Amino acid sequence: MRTQLVMLSVLSLTRLHVAASFELLAGECIAIQGPSGAGKSLLLRAIADLDPNEGTVTLDGIVRETMPAPIWRRQVTYVAPEPGWWADTVQENFAKWEDALPLVEQLGLPAGCGAWNVQRLSSGEKQRLGLARALALRSRVLLLDEPTSALDEKTTCLVEAIVAECRSTGTGVIWCTHDGLQARRVASRVFVMSGGRMEESFA
Amino acid sequence: MSYIRLEYSELALPALLVVMSGVCSIALQLGLERQLAVAAVRMSVQLILVGYVLTFLFAVASPFWTAAAAVVMVAFAGHEIVARQKRRLEAIWMYGLGAGSMVLAAGTVTSLALLTQLRPDPWYHPRYSLPLFGMILGNTMTGISLGLDVLMTGAVRDRLAVEARLALGQTRRQALLPVTRDALRNGFMPIINSMAATGVVSLPGMMTGQILAGVEPGDAVKYQLLIMFLIAGGTGLGTLAAVIGGAHLLTDARHRLRLERIISEGGVKETQS
Numbered sequence: 001m002r003t004q005l006v007m008l009s010v011l012s013l014t015r016l017h018v019a020a021s022f023e024l025l026a027g028e029c030i031a032i033q034g035p036s037g038a039g040k041s042l043l044l045r046a047i048a049d050l051d052p053n054e055g056t057v058t059l060d061g062i063v064r065e066t067m068p069a070p071i072w073r074r075q076v077t078y079v080a081p082e083p084g085w086w087a088d089t090v091q092e093n094f095a096k097w098e099d100a101l102p103l104v105e106q107l108g109l110p111a112g113c114g115a116w117n118v119q120r121l122s123s124g125e126k127q128r129l130g131l132a133r134a135l136a137l138r139s140r141v142l143l144l145d146e147p148t149s150a151l152d153e154k155t156t157c158l159v160e161a162i163v164a165e166c167r168s169t170g171t172g173v174i175w176c177t178h179d180g181l182q183a184r185r186v187a188s189r190v191f192v193m194s195g196g197r198m199e200e201s202f203a
Numbered sequence: 204m205s206y207i208r209l210e211y212s213e214l215a216l217p218a219l220l221v222v223m224s225g226v227c228s229i230a231l232q233l234g235l236e237r238q239l240a241v242a243a244v245r246m247s248v249q250l251i252l253v254g255y256v257l258t259f260l261f262a263v264a265s266p267f268w269t270a271a272a273a274v275v276m277v278a279f280a281g282h283e284i285v286a287r288q289k290r291r292l293e294a295i296w297m298y299g300l301g302a303g304s305m306v307l308a309a310g311t312v313t314s315l316a317l318l319t320q321l322r323p324d325p326w327y328h329p330r331y332s333l334p335l336f337g338m339i340l341g342n343t344m345t346g347i348s349l350g351l352d353v354l355m356t357g358a359v360r361d362r363l364a365v366e367a368r369l370a371l372g373q374t375r376r377q378a379l380l381p382v383t384r385d386a387l388r389n390g391f392m393p394i395i396n397s398m399a400a401t402g403v404v405s406l407p408g409m410m411t412g413q414i415l416a417g418v419e420p421g422d423a424v425k426y427q428l429l430i431m432f433l434i435a436g437g438t439g440l441g442t443l444a445a446v447i448g449g450a451h452l453l454t455d456a457r458h459r460l461r462l463e464r465i466i467s468e469g470g471v472k473e474t475q476s
Contacts, residue, residue: 048370049457069458074372084367086381095371130367137371 007172008047008076008141013055015039015046017196021055024141029163029173031187033180033201038193040176041081044143047174048078059140077139081146083130085118090129093118100136107132108158123150131159141172148182160186206417218243260329269329273336277302277309280344287348289468290355292452296464297351300448304347308441309339312433320429338409338430339437342394346438347445350390354449355465357382365460375454383450390442394435401431 008024018039024030032040046053049069057064057076064072091097091114105111107128121129127150134142144163148156163173163186177183183190192201221243228235260268281302291297313336317323323331358365361382368378401407409430413423455461 050366050370050459052455052459052461070369070372070374072372073370073458077372078370080363080367080370082363084361084363084365086361086364086368134371 007060009056009058009061010047011056011058013043013046013053013057015042015051015053018042018046019196020198022191022198024172024174026170026172027167028189029167029175029187030189030191031183032174032176032191032193032198033178033183034193035178039196040193041145042196043193043198044078044145044174044176048073048076048143050078074137075139076141076143077134077137078143079131079134079145079147081127081149082123083126083133085126088117088119090114090116090118090121093129094133094136096136100132103132103135103162104129106158106162108155124152124155127151128155128159131162135162135166139171141174142166144173144175146176146178148177156182206415257329257333260333264325264328264330266325266327269327269332272329272333276333276337276340277306280305280340284344284348284351288352288355290359290465291351292355292449292464293466296452300445300452301344301347301351304441304445304448305340305343307444308343308437308439309336311440312339312437316429316433335430335433339433342434343437343441345393346390346442349393350386350442350446351449353389354382354386354446354453357385358453358460359462359465362460362462369458369460375450375458375460378458378460379450379454383446386446386449387442390446391439394438398431398435401427407431 005025006023007026007028010023011021013020016039020043022030032043034040042051045051046055047057049057049064049072059072059075064076085093087093094100094114097114101111101114104113109125109128109132113125113129118126127147131144131147142163147163148159151159160182163175167173173186175183175186177186190201191198193199221239225236225239227233228239256272260272281298284301284305285291285294285297288297292300313332316335317326317332321331321335326332358379365378365382369375397405407427407430410423410427413426414420418426453461453464
């Protein structure tokens with residue numbers, strides 16, 4: 001009864017030169033691998049409906065367009081490789097800092113970092129805080145765009161562990177990475193993207 | 204009222220001052236002499252023509268011709284708004300947005316003044332309506348073009364922040380709030396500054412004109428106050444309408460940031476990666 005478990009269904013989704021169709025099961029992580037410029041970010045952004053796109057995307061059988069875009073994005077959340085900041089201190093950039101604090105600490109940052117100035121953060125700290133901010137939403141599906149590109153080996157492990165924890169509670173994950181080893185490590189299925197097309201890789 | 208009449212021939216001497224500036228430009232190799240000459244000639248021709256046009260309009264005092272003059276003024280001001288932007292939307296949208304906001308703001312404020320304060324007979328008498336409309340239009344235009352410029356530049360500069368908020372499920376209004384606030388502040392700034400400085404640093408042109416034309420300073424001041432209040436109201440209304448409209452056009456119904464709708468100076472589209 002595999003179909004009952006399908007959480008996110010992407011059918012003939014197209015954005016510019018990128019086209020994709022696949023299904024994501026509850027608690028599953030699929031990795032999308034490919035060189036930069038292959039269209040990985042375009043695909044994730046299109047699923048989150050951040051760019052104009054065509055095709056049918058459903059969550060638990062409900063068509064994306066039947067709900068307001070902000071509601072959709074709180075359930076199917078895109079996490080950019082370089083997070084954006086709109087306020088001076090770290091905690092002002094969070095909807096509810098208290099909710100995110102355990103995640104922030106789990107990602108190896110001190111509890112006091114809420115008062116830090118965003119300008120002072122390293123790119124690795126920014127990336128982890130951006131991830132914590134998105135995880136705090138407790139979305140059904142996470143669209144992770146190179147979430148460890150600015151991180152060292154140790155913090156990469158922390159990120160992989162925290163995402164695995166989310167999966168155990170049923171969160172679906174689409175993880176884009178250029179790192180083939182990471183793709184094999186985090187995902188149950190690996191797709192390779194080249195020239196805007198996705199193909200499952202059984203290597 | 205008595206005033207000293209000027210003849211066109213008497214303007215030759217003051218015009219020499221412009222020539223003097225041109226000579227400075229040549230001597231110091233500023234390269235401004237051509238622009239200066241064109242601007243001075245253009246101004247003279249425009250003003251002389253407008254003198255004849257106004258004489259005609261005042262003589263006929265017809266609602267049709269008054270409205271036609273207002274339409275021409277809005278058309279030029281709309282063009283000016285498009286021309287002043289470094290980054291802008293497709294010309295047709297920008298023009299519509301600028302001209303629409305100006306008509307809304309300047310039209311409302313001028314009508315208010317004509318119908319409740321000045322009450323000329325007929326109420327649209329061009330001697331009152333056109334100068335008022337023109338002054339309000341000119342100032343509203345400045346507010347709108349500044350506001351839109353800051354809005355477009357800010358949306359491009361703060362794209363990551365705006366998109367981060369959208370991705371976290373905020374609405375387009377919430378996501379663009381810091382940028383729209385910044386744009387509104389910039390649009391309001393000139394009129395706030397000029398209200399603060401008026402009478403101390405500068406004597407406004409209109410008031411000076413009235414005084415030179417023989418009006419008692421006290422009466423000229425009252426007119427100036429009226430104009431300043433109208434300008435402040437018009438600028439506020441126009442800038443608000445333009446910035447909110449502009450923010451709307453920069454996003455779509457699915458709460459996406461549509462930066463590809465912005466064209467940079469030189470016709471290059473903002474690319475979306």
